[in-house]
Amino acid sequence: MRSTPLHVAFAVLAMGGWAAFANRDHGAGSMQLAFAIQGTLSGLITLVMKRGLEIGHERLTGQFARLIPPLVSCTLIGALLFLVHTLGGTPEVLRTLAVPWTVSTLYAFVYVASLDRTR
Template sequence: MSLRALAASTPVHVAFGFAAMGGWAVWVNAGHGTGAALLAGLVQGSISGALTFGLKGCVDWMRPRMRGPLAYVLPALIALMGSATLLILAHGVTGTPRIWATIAVPLIVSSSYILTYNILRQRAAERTPHA
């Protein structure tokens, strides 16, 4: 498999998100015991993997239904509010000791990704003539 194919592979993106964001959660919560750190990592990794699908799907569904400047930002902001809510609830229910530190990096990364993705897709949609 070529490097380009790997870079475009959804399973690779999901696995990377799981490992990177789950690893972050383990590191942030390491001072609270191995069990708490591993649980936080499992929760964050799983949610990050699921959000790879969810954010993109949410934005792809909403964006064509909006016009003008709102289409550039609103779909991404709505998706991010849902992500933040899910992260806070999941970590709260599972007892993650350092919730805010645990979700800070994943939210920054996903915000950057989904805002950029949405803007690029909206620009492309506006350049494409409608049939």
């Protein structure tokens, strides 16, 4: 369960699958496009987010270490997802982002809280 490739593959399939489902009313082409965009982004985000949260947490202290890294993470991820899906032509951008952004934001706050307990 600690396998990075497994985590990345899960993110690609789960969040790409959600994106396809969120765009189901727009035909197979839109579903495939949304899957490809979200799957790729989720895989990349999975690779980068954990380490970015760790670095932010290491460099800050107190409340800042608990709040700033996940807030930066959720802001950057939300902006990235919105920008790429908009430029890519995903029909249901906000519906598509709802689950991946929520999951990544919750993960960021929970993961940083766990880092805080081990400090």
